[in-house]
Amino acid sequence: MRSAHTVHDVRAAEAALMARLPEGALMQRAAAGLAAVCAGVLGGAYGTRVVLLVGSGANGGDALYAGARLARRGASVTAVLLSPGKAYPDGLAALRSAGGRTTADPAAGEELVRRADLVVDGIVGIGGRGGLRGAAVPLARAAAGSGAAVVAVDLPSGVDADTGEVAGEAVRADVTVTFGTHKPGLLVDPAAGFAGTVHLVDIGLGPDLPGPAVQALQHADVAALLPVPGARSDKYRRGVLGVAAGSARYPGAAVLAVAGALHGGAGAVRYAGSAAREVIARFPETLVSTGRPSQAGRVQAWAVGPGAGEDASARVALEDALASDVPVLVDADGLRHLKGLGRPARGALAGRTAEVLLTPHAGEAAALLDVAREDVEARRLEHVRRLADAYGATVLLKGSTTLVAAPGGGPVRANPTGTGWLATAGSGDVLSGLAGSLLASGLSAFDAGSAAAYLHGLAGRRAAGRDGAPFGAHELAGELPAAWRDVRGAAH
Incomplete structure (x- = not known):
């Protein structure tokens, strides 16, 4: 598991x-550690041209000392000083002693960057706020257009370490070398998109660090969560998921949610809704009914909302599922009806003893919080926490970085898997069925959402293939068992 800590910690x-x-x-x-990664990126330091972009903080000092090590290995190293009077003096001395050079001329620095093999971003440290300013902007632009490999020190300058926000111009790195622990912005978009490949250098902080602010699961972590049937298991012990989804206009949403559940570990699926005919035609093993969720039979969890529509029957289905004593996942149209129950829907959720998992995308999250979608997308970490606390529910915020947050604090999980090809109609319906099946198996909402997002992302990568290609949501569901096997196989 990768862990990220706040700047304060x-x-x-x-x-x-x-x-x-x-x-x-x-x-x-x-x-x-920084010098070792840089040498690896270069394929050896001797004869290469390295430019250090050096600010006034400790990151600039790290860059200077690393530059001195590269110079001693035969690289031609020049430091461009953005604050000449504030650059780390011992680092400057070390660089010059090793044969490195310095310049405080921004125009000369831009030309050096354009001819460099490697640019090291030591402009701003983890305490920086807002985008790049002054002479740093043209230097960052020159680096982006130079063809040189760009290595960021601790995190790309111009991104927010704690929130993942990118409020202005920022360095776009090919590689980020971070020290001691990950920073939340390295795991959460939009900042994560500026970091490139992240290398963690252990500098000994571990014993002094508290619990993380953000976590990213890996194969072994997910494998430990996934339910495995035993010799005495039957379909009921494995977990029965109820699905209340689809409508006359969107019957496919019901089919895809059921597909996600059946391919995602459910022992059985009970479907309740108007798309029963379409569901049974595609998945004859489904137990179908056309009444309310409470009339469908005993289940261990409900997934409600995908393609349910905006009419009264969809709202009734949501209220009926929430009146049960089992965990409930609410997605898509179900979220709109949840909003209609009154923000923060305390009448519907506050009295429940079983968990609720909400799975909005940025637009749906914005509507639930009465904020602009752009605000959610810019500060995803802040808003997933706000939403979880406002509704007293676990929230899976879908997007380029899917985040899972439980109410009341604790670490947020950032999902590291996925592909842009998952941005396709019906993908979220499959995720609802998958996460619902894990809820029905007995996982907490936090673990079910985290494991589902991980498997969903892996399945998307498999469906897209090595070179990347479009796929349909029904193909995505079909890749879930292979993704499951990948996770368990790697763990063993």
Whole structure:
């Protein structure tokens, strides 16, 4: 599992560690790791042209010390000083002693960047707020257009370490070398999209770090969550999911939600709704009915809302499912009806003993919070937490980075799998069925949402293929068992 910590917690851990180490030792650890990654990116330092973009903070110091190490390996290294009077003095001395050069001329710096093999971004540290300013802007643009590999120190300059927000111009890195722990912005879009490949360098912060702010699961973590039937299992012990989805206008949403459930581990699926004929034609193993959810039979969880429409029957189905004593997943049209129950829907959710999992995209989350969609997309981490607390429910916020947050605080999980090809009609319906099946198996809403997002992303990658190609949501559902096998196989 990858863990990310806030700037405050990183600063506190660094201070505690530096109190136990000789002066400058922590920066040397970081610089050694940074230099090693840079040399690897270059395929060897000798004879290469390296440009350091150096600001006034510790990141600039890391870049200078790393530049000195590369210079000693035969690289031609020049530091472009954006704040010449504030650059880290010992780092400057080390670079010059190793044969490196410096310049404070921005125009000369831009020309050096255009001819470089490698550009090291040490402009702004993790405490920076807002986009790049002044001479940093043309230098970042020159790096983006140069053809040089760009390596960011700790995180790309101009992105927000804690929120993942990109409020203006920012460095777009090919590689980010981060120290001690990941920062939330490296795992959460839009900032994560600027980071490239992230390398974590262990500098010894671990014992001084508290619990993480953000987590990203990996194969072994998901494999540990997935339910595995035993010798005494039957379809009921494995979990029965009820699906209340689809309508005369959108019967396919019901079919796809059922597909996600059947391919996602449910022992059985009970369908309740007006698309019963379409569902049974595609999946004859489904137990279908046309009445309310409460009339469908015993289930261990409900998935409600995909393609349900805006009429009164869809609202009745939501209220009926929420009146049950089992976990309920609410998606798509169900979220619109939930909003209609009164923000923050305390009458519908506050008295429930079983969990609720909401699965909005950015637009639906914005409507539930009465904010602009652009605000949600810019600050996804902030808004997924707000939504979970406002509704007292676990929230899976879909998007380029899918986030899962439980109410009351704790770490947010950022899903690391997926592909842009998942942006296709019906993909979310499959996810609803998959997450619902994991809820029915007994997973918490937090774990069910996290594991479902991970498997869904892997299935999307498999459906798109190595070179990337479009696929339909029905093909996505068909890849779920293979994604499941990938996760369990890697864990073993």
